Amino acid sequence: MAPVLSLSHISKGFPGVQALDDVSLTLERGSVTALIGENGAGKSTIVKILTGIYTPDAGTVNVEGRDRRFATPKDAWAAGIAAIHQETVMFDELSVQENIFMGHMPGGRLIDRTAIRDRTKELLARIDADFAPETPLKRLSVAQKHMVEIARALSHEAAVIIMDEPTASLSRHEIGELFSLVDQLRDEGRAILFISHKFDEIFRVSDRWVCLRDGRKVGEGLTAEVTEPELVRLMVGRPIDQVFPKRDVVIGEVVLEVEGLSNATEFADISFELRRGEILGLYGLVGAGRSEAMQCVFGLSQPTRGRIVMEGRPLAPRAPGDAIDAGISYVPEDRQEQGVVLPLGIRANITLASLARHARGWFLSSSSELDATRALGDRLAVKAASWEQPVMELSGGNQQKVVIAKWLATQPRVIILDEPTKGIDIGSKAAVHAFIGELVADGLAVVLISSELPEVMGLADRILVMHEGRIVARFARDAWSAEAIVAAATGAVAADRAA
Ligand SMILES: Nc1ncnc2c1ncn2[C@@H]1O[C@H](COP(=O)(O)OP(=O)(O)OP(=O)(O)O)[C@@H](O)[C@H]1O
Ligand SMILES: [Mg+2]
Numbered sequence: 001m002a003p004v005l006s007l008s009h010i011s012k013g014f015p016g017v018q019a020l021d022d023v024s025l026t027l028e029r030g031s032v033t034a035l036i037g038e039n040g041a042g043k044s045t046i047v048k049i050l051t052g053i054y055t056p057d058a059g060t061v062n063v064e065g066r067d068r069r070f071a072t073p074k075d076a077w078a079a080g081i082a083a084i085h086q087e088t089v090m091f092d093e094l095s096v097q098e099n100i101f102m103g104h105m106p107g108g109r110l111i112d113r114t115a116i117r118d119r120t121k122e123l124l125a126r127i128d129a130d131f132a133p134e135t136p137l138k139r140l141s142v143a144q145k146h147m148v149e150i151a152r153a154l155s156h157e158a159a160v161i162i163m164d165e166p167t168a169s170l171s172r173h174e175i176g177e178l179f180s181l182v183d184q185l186r187d188e189g190r191a192i193l194f195i196s197h198k199f200d201e202i203f204r205v206s207d208r209w210v211c212l213r214d215g216r217k218v219g220e221g222l223t224a225e226v227t228e229p230e231l232v233r234l235m236v237g238r239p240i241d242q243v244f245p246k247r248d249v250v251i252g253e254v255v256l257e258v259e260g261l262s263n264a265t266e267f268a269d270i271s272f273e274l275r276r277g278e279i280l281g282l283y284g285l286v287g288a289g290r291s292e293a294m295q296c297v298f299g300l301s302q303p304t305r306g307r308i309v310m311e312g313r314p315l316a317p318r319a320p321g322d323a324i325d326a327g328i329s330y331v332p333e334d335r336q337e338q339g340v341v342l343p344l345g346i347r348a349n350i351t352l353a354s355l356a357r358h359a360r361g362w363f364l365s366s367s368s369e370l371d372a373t374r375a376l377g378d379r380l381a382v383k384a385a386s387w388e389q390p391v392m393e394l395s396g397g398n399q400q401k402v403v404i405a406k407w408l409a410t411q412p413r414v415i416i417l418d419e420p421t422k423g424i425d426i427g428s429k430a431a432v433h434a435f436i437g438e439l440v441a442d443g444l445a446v447v448l449i450s451s452e453l454p455e456v457m458g459l460a461d462r463i464l465v466m467h468e469g470r471i472v473a474r475f476a477r478d479a480w481s482a483e484a485i486v487a488a489a490t491g492a493v494a495a496d497r498a499a
Contacts, residue, residue: 001063003028004159004191005050005081010059012045014393016385019045020056021215027160027191032182034223035195036204038235038425039397040383041212043195044086045305045322047164050193051083052076064159074103079171082158084149086165086195086396086423090137092390096120096134100152123151128177133444141285142334144170150178161185162193164397167201168423170334171286180203197425199228202252211235231306246458247437252276254446256328257412258297261306266292267469270306273415279446279461283453284489289469290449294416298330299323313414322352328414331404333419334451341404346384347373349391349402354409375406381431397424408439415439416447421455433459452480467491 003026018489020042027033031056035043050061052070061068063079070076088101097120120133130439137145141348144171153161163182165303169174181351182205185192202209203223210220211234219234222352254273261270267289273458282290296303299317308315310326311350317323320330332339352370373387384394391402400423407415417436436459440446456463463480465473465488473488 004064006062006269007046007050008060008062010046010049010056010061010093012042012049012054014385016389018215020049022059023208023215023217024059024213025217029159029191030186030189030461031208032186032192032194032206032210033115033195034202034232036197036202036235037212038210038396039423040216041257041425043212043233044164045215046212047085047162047193047195048084050081051085052162052408057447063431077104077156077158080157080159081162082153082156082160083162084146084153084166087151088130088145090145090148090152092136092138094137095133096124096131096135096148096151097138099137099148100155102152104156119155120151120420123154126154127181129153141287143171143174146170147174148308149168158190160193162195164195165308165423166194167196167198169286174286176351180457181276194249197423199231199426202231202241203228213237214233230428235425247441249277249437249440251278251461252278252443255311257295257309259307259309261293261296261303263296263301263304263403263470265290267296267466270471272464272471274445274447276413276443276445277440279440279448280464281463282447282449282455282458282466283451283463283485284466286451288466288489292465293449293466294330294418296331297323298328300330306478308358308424309321324334324410324412326415327405328416329353329410329414330405331420333422336359340399340406343389343390344378344419344480345390346382346394346402347387350376350405350409353406354411371499372409373405376403376408378406379431379435401428401432412444414445414447416449416451418449419451420448445453453485457485466490 004381005027008024010020010023035046037043045054049056052073052075061070068079070176099115100120101116104452110114117133124133127147127150128216129151130145131140131144137148140148148187150166166178170178182192194205206223208220210232211218213235252275254275256274259271262268270293272280284290296300298322299322310328315326341352345371350373370387371488377387382401383398394402404420421432424432436446448456457480461477463475464471464484465485467489468491472491475485
């Protein structure tokens with residue numbers, strides 16, 4: 001059968017980097033193709049070419065037998081290509097239904113409001129989303145906004161549906177729903193391009209795979225005929241040990257004490273102690289209140305009850321600046337909203353939260369800034385053309401690394417890492433894990449919020465499990481099992497294993 005879509009000999013360069021170099025690939029009807037590769041390999045660049053955001057320097061895009069040149073995203077949409085982008089491109093001030101039908105309202109010149117509401121309701125029901133079409137987008141969580149993106153892609157009878165890391169901010173339940181939806185779309189005969197760093201997802205949903213490395217296609221085939229280590233070797237160019245480098249670190253005195261911390265709706269009675277050299281894992285399902293509780297410790301919100309003691313002194317941060325002054329940093333999960341200033345360069349972003357350290361009298365010392373940037377950027381394996389490159393030009397995973405570097409540059413004594421490896425490729429993940437190990441060996445104390453069980457179990461000394469805003473279980477290293485942790489996170493049991 002002829003492919004629905006074929007890319008032939010596509011190249012695309014940016015100043016300092018050849019993002020794609022002579023890449024050809026096809027998408028077939030009723031088939032899911034996984035596109036894999038390290039951070040910066042060129043995956044999202046392919047998506048942007050297919051959706052008319054970038055034009056290729058060379059090569060052709062052919063849809064259903066016709067060569068196409070997409071000058072704008074509208075052209076690609078009209079040719080039957082819909083995408084769920086890695087970074088959402090939607091409007092916070094508009095409602096859910098306006099975002100879904102932006103640019104393609106039913107009803108011709110007279111906008112048919114009832115039709116829009118009904119269609120939106122249908123679409124939301126199809127993906128099991130429980131908010132109303134009229135809800136302003138800004139009132140939704142990151143996961144819910146993602147659902148709106150998915151509904152938008154479905155609002156169009158597209159022959160090709162592209163999903164660029166669609167599961168990164170979804171909960172386990174929502175991911176399950178998304179996979180059934182993918183199965184359904186495949187059965188309807190659509191061609192799907194699926195991008196993910198998670199191998200379990202790739203093996204669950206895809207029929208075929210294509211691997212990119214440094215902008216070149218380095219392999220393709222059928223998913224049923226390949227193994228995970230083979231794919232990893234192709235992606236990274238070397239085998240990766242997925243073992244966690246748990247180092248023996250002497251655990252010191254208590255640095256941070258949190259007692260009975262509560263707010264009105266999101267979390268209640270959060271108590272724990274954190275010691276020097278310790279990694280405290282905070283596990284739970286998306287929505288369990290982990291981020292909200294830790295954002296409160298960082299001064300992003302105010303508690304209704306409870307107290308925080310940092311290095312023996314009571315701390316009531318009214319804003320993040322107070323927490324930073326006391327030696328606490330927080331690396332947010334959502335890099336676009338809380339993490340980076342996209343138009344600024346890497347150096348400016350990394351040093352943003354720690355400018356005082358680089359001041360020499362009234363001036364900022366740019367050599368000291370650059371040294372700090374280089375030291376952190378290299379250790380986290382940030383891939384960029386230069387340290388001055390605007391962060392918005394970096395690939396998604398590399399933006400995430402810049403966020404981590406920025407908060408480390410404040411030289412905290414306590415660092416809260418919220419899903420630090422979300423969107424990060426398997427090779428860089430090992431670098432980030434090793435780095436966390438080095439930080440605690442240097443005497444830092446870490447709170448690690450992660451929804452990836454192997455990651456928390458691999459790195460943490462103790463694990464606290466949250467469910468519906470409360471700590472429901474505490475485990476000491478070696479007194480835990482994956483089953484017990486998951487059971488606690490789903491609210492099935494409460495457990496206390498002497499942690
Ligand atoms: N607008 C741009 N200007 C300059 N460079 C860019 C631009 N867009 C992408 N790049 C560069 O092109 C390369 C490929 O980026 P791309 O976003 O396609 O990677 P990716 O495979 O999607 O990675 P990730 O897994 O991190 O999302 C990177 O080196 C990136 O910095
Ligand atoms: Mg990408």
